Amino acid sequence: xxxxxxxxxxxxxxxxxxVAIKNISLAEEHLHDHFAARAPVPGDSTGPLxxxxxxxxxxIIEGMAQAAGILVGHAGDFKExxxxxxxxxxxxxxxxxxxxxxxxTATIQGMDNAGAATTGTVELFDHAHPQRGFEPIGVIELLFxxxxxxxxxxxxxxxxxPEHNFVFGEGFKTLLRVSGIAVE
Amino acid sequence: MTRDxxxxxxxxxxxxxxxxxxxxVTPQSSLVKDLGAESIDFLAIVFKLEQAxxxxxxxGELFPENVAQDPRYVRDGKVTPEGLTVLKQRLPHVxxxxxxxxxxxxxxxxxxxxxxxxNFVEKKLG
Numbered sequence: 001x002x003x004x005x006x007x008x009x010x011x012x013x014x015x016x017x018x019v020a021i022k023n024i025s026l027a028e029e030h031l032h033d034h035f036a037a038r039a040p041v042p043g044d045s046t047g048p049l050x051x052x053x054x055x056x057x058x059x060i061i062e063g064m065a066q067a068a069g070i071l072v073g074h075a076g077d078f079k080e081x082x083x084x085x086x087x088x089x090x091x092x093x094x095x096x097x098x099x100x101x102x103x104x105t106a107t108i109q110g111m112d113n114a115g116a117a118t119t120g121t122v123e124l125f126d127h128a129h130p131q132r133g134f135e136p137i138g139v140i141e142l143l144f145x146x147x148x149x150x151x152x153x154x155x156x157x158x159x160x161x162p163e164h165n166f167v168f169g170e171g172f173k174t175l176l177r178v179s180g181i182a183v184e
Numbered sequence: 185m186t187r188d189x190x191x192x193x194x195x196x197x198x199x200x201x202x203x204x205x206x207x208x209v210t211p212q213s214s215l216v217k218d219l220g221a222e223s224i225d226f227l228a229i230v231f232k233l234e235q236a237x238x239x240x241x242x243x244g245e246l247f248p249e250n251v252a253q254d255p256r257y258v259r260d261g262k263v264t265p266e267g268l269t270v271l272k273q274r275l276p277h278v279x280x281x282x283x284x285x286x287x288x289x290x291x292x293x294x295x296x297x298x299x300x301x302x303n304f305v306e307k308k309l310g
Binding site for chain 2: 085086088109110112113114115117143145
């Protein structure tokens with residue numbers, strides 16, 4: 001089972017745009033370590049710090065990578081192995097904590113046989129302040145490689161990848177199905 | 185659009201994509217050797233050029249493809265005369281003069297300078 005970082009796809013415009021949401025829950029164990037309470041350190045004037053559970057920004061980037069990756073994969077009927085190749089830009093201005101909802105909107109900037117470039121916005125809905133709606137908190141630009149079409153050079157080192165599409169496994173298929181998107 | 189205007193747009197793209205400073209991007213800078221571009225960056229550069237200048241770039245039009253893998257074009261790590269003819273035909277915006285002295289396939293990437301991109305854009309717009 002792949003670790004999924006989006007809960008539901010709420011909009012999909014084939015080859016153009018995908019919108020997904022992620023509900024952050026205190027039941028996610030990593031939030032208890034990120035960040036755990038800190039006892040006072042002798043000689044450090046900071047003193048004790050209470051726990052601060054916030055979603056690691058690296059995982060917000062992973063959430064966008066999954067949203068954008070599905071968008072790119074779907075555009076090619078999931079025949080290509082779509083691999084995250086580069087994070088061109090990632091700017092996030094606010095922490096996201098338990099009880100909040102993230103919304104990822106990924107857009108394809110360009111796509112060819114070799115890969116795809118996407119750009120995306122991250123928005124945050126704070127259920128304690130519903131009147132604010134989804135507020136923009138960041139922008140993430142990603143570059144994906146279609147693995148099988150880019151192994152010409154590396155193939156000489158004897159690397160080989162399995163025939164089956166290991167990128168889009170059961171976890172993704174379940175996500176697509178529960179989001180009402182037809183999958184084979 | 186003048187050559188200077190094209191250069192300035194290309195420079196902005198490279199500064200953004202390759203995280204390099206303005207003064208590092210000169211017409212002679214090699215994308216790979218001087219600016220640290222890797223293969224995946226070429227893909228991003230193609231997409232950004234399309235956006236900035238409003239034209240489509242076909243695969244293999246700006247950067248070569250399927251040459252290094254073809255035994256007719258590459259032998260013992262060097263590009264064959266036949267391969268060179270194909271490269272020159274496909275990539276009229278590239279200056280092959282220095283490459284001809286030692287046509288190692290591993291050095292094909294070094295052929296691409298900032299000026300190569302400017303030439304390419306100028307031809308496309310012209």
